[in-house]
Amino acid sequence: MFSMIESFRSALQSIRAHSFRSFLTSLGIIIGVASVIAVVSILQGLSASISDNFKGLGANSLSVRAETSFAEAMQGKENILSLTDYETIVAHVDDVSDVSPYFMPFSMSAAVRYGSQSTVTRVMAVTEAYQQAQQVEPQQGRFLRKSDDQSRRRVCFIGAEVRKKLKLVDNPVGTFIEIGGEWFKIIGVGEEKGEMMGMNKDDYVLMPFSVGTAIAGNSAKLNIGISLTVNDIEQLEAVQARLTNLLRTAHHLKPGQPNDFKVQTAKEMSDMFEGMISTLTLVVGGIVSISLLVGGIGIMNIMLVSVTERTREIGICKALGAQRHHILLQFLIEATTLSLLGGLVGLGVGYAIGFGVSKIIPEFPSAVVPWWAILMALGFSSLVGIVFGIMPAAKAANLNPIDALRYE
Template identity: 55%
Template sequence: MTDVLLTLEAAFNSIRAHTLRSLLTVLGIVIGVASVIAVVSIFQGMSASISEQFAGLGANNLSVRAETSFEDQLQGRRSRIAISDYQRLHDSVQHLAELSPTFDVLGDHGGNVSAGRVEAFTRVIASSPSYQHSRQVYPRIGRFITEADNDSRRRVCVLGETLRENLNLPANPLGQYIRIGSEWFKVVGIMEERGEVFGFSQDDFVLMPFATGLALVSDPAQVDLRIDLQARDRSNLEFLRDRVEQVLRQSRRLAASAPDDFKVETADQLGDSLKTLINLVTTVFAGVVGISLVVGGIGIMNIMLVSVTERTREIGICKALGASSRSILLQFLGEAVLLSALGGLIGVAIGYAGGLLASSLIPGLPAAVVPWWTALLSVAFSGLVGVIFGLIPAAKAARLDPIEALRYE
């Protein structure tokens, strides 16, 4: 133990004696670790944000959407959840607390709405009164659409906070009218703010009654629905999922051997799918920027070889005074490892600061999160780089002949 402490002390003194050169030596390590930490912190922040968003959807929710195979996409075909599918689910599936159909009235990408002379591009959604319960979002002021609105196909709507601001409407615009397509709609409510995810606002939308939306589209048969279902009891969730899949296959007349052209997912599965994608992207990015750690290791090996050459006479004197080859090797190896580890620690601090800066400067980017294992792994990997690339210079120093080393000029 004493030998190890003396070795580390000697390595630290050597690094301190050449402070500027040591900092330049570990610059590659610092940049590599900082890049990895910054990337991981940003993407892990996104993953944490996703978990938070989907946690609000409830553990007993199911989501149904169409899914088009890659082959069908190449042939220009598109799967849709039709009105008949929704009606079959409504009539055939039991144990439901909520059943909420939703579709985009002006297409997947949205359309223009206006208030007076102010115009804005936004999502135009049609849904049922149960939308607010299945999505766990409620009006901040005013009311949500009702069954009476839907039955009468009333031209009423509720707005997201971002759209209210974009249309320059007052803080309380209840009773005012906006234009959607060629129709005028009365504003009856403003929804709670939900913030942004990945820079996209969740509050930039207008929502109208489902039947009203169907009356506005040119061909209701071409409508592609998304359906949210809520089980009365979480224990019935798997049974409910199987039943939904069975009913949809019957409704869509799929052969026994044909794959599903729809997707039934729980809120947890939706969140897990997105988190899996983010973790994959994180790994790829971290691997790419981690290459700079290897470059940094090569820089350490190069400087350590120079250091061995500069200190040849010193090594000769140490060996002449009785120092073993093992102690010489440990001293130079310890110096390389200490350099790498210090670079890793500095890189962790800079990377975390960079992640915080990015999340504060880029609108909608969630707060950076650095798991403890990431920081620990980065510093450990930095130390490993020091061992790998410091071994050759250390071995060269240990093999020096003391007589030849003393003669070196």
Template identity: 50%
Template sequence: MFSLIESFRSAILSVKAHGFRSFLTTLGIIIGVSSTIAVVSVIQGLSHSINQQFEGFGSNSISIRSFTPREERMKGKIARISANDVEMIRRHSEGVEFITPTLSSTIGGTSPVKYKGNQAFAQIAGTTYTYQDVQNIDIKYGRFLSYSDNQTRRKVIVIGEKLREDLSLPNNPVGSFVNFAGEWLKVIGLAEPRGSFFGFSQDNFAILPYNTMRGLNGNLLEPDIFVQLQLKNVDDLDQIKAKLRTILRKQHHLEPDEDDDFKIETPEQLTSGISQLISTMTVVLGGIVSISLIVGGIGIMNIMLVSVTERTREIGICKAIGAKRHHILLQFLIEAVVLSLLGGIIGIVLGYGLGMLAAAAIPNFPAANVPLWAVGIAFGFSAFVGILFGILPAAKAANLDPIDALRYE
């Protein structure tokens, strides 16, 4: 224990005695660790934000969407979830608390909305009153869609804050009329603003009753409907998924050897896929920037070899007065580890700061988030680099012949 404490004391004194050289030695480690932490913090901040977006869906929900494989798309085939599919799901909805169909005006795009000479483009969707709970929409003014709005095909609309601003509607737009698809729709509600996510506004939308949207689309556009189901009992999830798959395959006249042209997913499946993608990105990008840690380790080994040469006579004196081989080995090895760990600590602090600055510099990007495992890996890898690249200089010092070392000039 005494020799270990003395080795640490000697390492600290050596680092202080050559402060600037020690800083340059650890610079590679600092750059490597800070780059790794910065990359991981930005990616993990994005992952944390995405997971929060899915938390509101609950574990007892199921989503159904159309899916067309690339080969089928090349043949000109496009899969859809039709109104007949939705109706068939309704007829076999045992164990389902409510069904929320969502019909968009365009596929993957925006549609124009007009008000007093102003025109803005927004995501327009036709849905039911349950959509408010599914998407966690709070109403600032007015109300959300009701059951009777959908049943009677009322020409009403609920809008987001971004669309209100773009159309120059009053702060409280309830009672105003906007034009969509050639029809005048009464604004009955304004949603609470939800801000932006990854640079895209979450408030640039308008919501109509589902049956009203179907009427506006008419027969000119074959609908592709996104369906969400809330289950009464989460234990029935697998059973209901299997039943839905059977219903849709029958509806779409799929042969036993044909793949599904739809996806039945739970929030856990969606977040799992995103988490897997982000984990892969973290490993790949972290691996790329961590190459500089290897470069930093080579720098430490180089300087430690120089240090052994400079202190050859000192090593000879230590051995002459009784220092054992393992004492010398431990002294130089600890010095290399101390250098590496100092670089790692500075790199962690600097990397977190760089990650925060990078996230803040990107408009509407989620805040950086540094998980403890990333700090632990960076710190541990710094120590490993110190040991790996410090062992050769330490061994060289320990193997010096004391007589030759004392004669060294």
């Protein structure tokens, strides 16, 4: 134990005696660890934000949408979910509520105008049930009602971002705006939800489903999505299985034939995005970790120089009775300490970079440094010091005391 403490004290003394050289030696480790921590903190912050956003949908929510494989798309085929599928689900699936079809009557986006201001945004036709299924809450006014749908009223519910882009008053309820060449009256504005993966969740316009079908024209070819809520969360998987079997039968799919639709829970969608983020974290983290290897080589080179400089000192220590393992331990602890200090500095610098980047980018989630990233950074730094410190330490330990004392 005394030998360990003395070796650590000697290592710190040597690092302090050559402070600038020690800093330059650790620079590779600092840059490597800072790069890894910065990347991990930014991506993990994004992952945490995605999880929070999907939690807002409710653990018992389901979404159904058409899915076209790459091979089918290359053949010019597009699978769709029709109004008949929606009616089939309503008629045959129990234990569900807030079943809401939705689609985009103007394809992906539409021009929205108010006076001299205009913007392009997502416009969706939805039913009253969409509010509960997607957890949409009005900040001003009200949401779409069943009576709006039945009477085909030209009314709309807008997101907070649309209000900002069109420079509407704080409470624009009752204002008329032009959507795709048609005039609509604003009856409500949604609460702000921010951004997710670069997409503003407040940039949308909702209109009654029947109005959307009238604008789209041929309702037989509508490709809709369906959102719904399972009444009992314990029955979530059972309802998901029933939906899958029902739609396979309705689409005349044979056993072994892949589904032309997707039934997903909010958790599955969250897991999918988190899996993508985790893979990206590993790939990018692995690439920037190469700089740790460069830093390790730098430590080995400087430690070899240090052994050469202290050859006479090593000879004196051996002549006074120091054993081989004492010398080995001293230089190994010095290399590890140098690397670990670089790791600690890199950890702080990396978090500062991640935090700074997340604040510079508008609406980007805050950086998050998970505990495993901290352990990985410090553990890998120590490992680099041990691995690249073995050769210089072994060289010092194997010196012949007489040759070392005669060294000039």
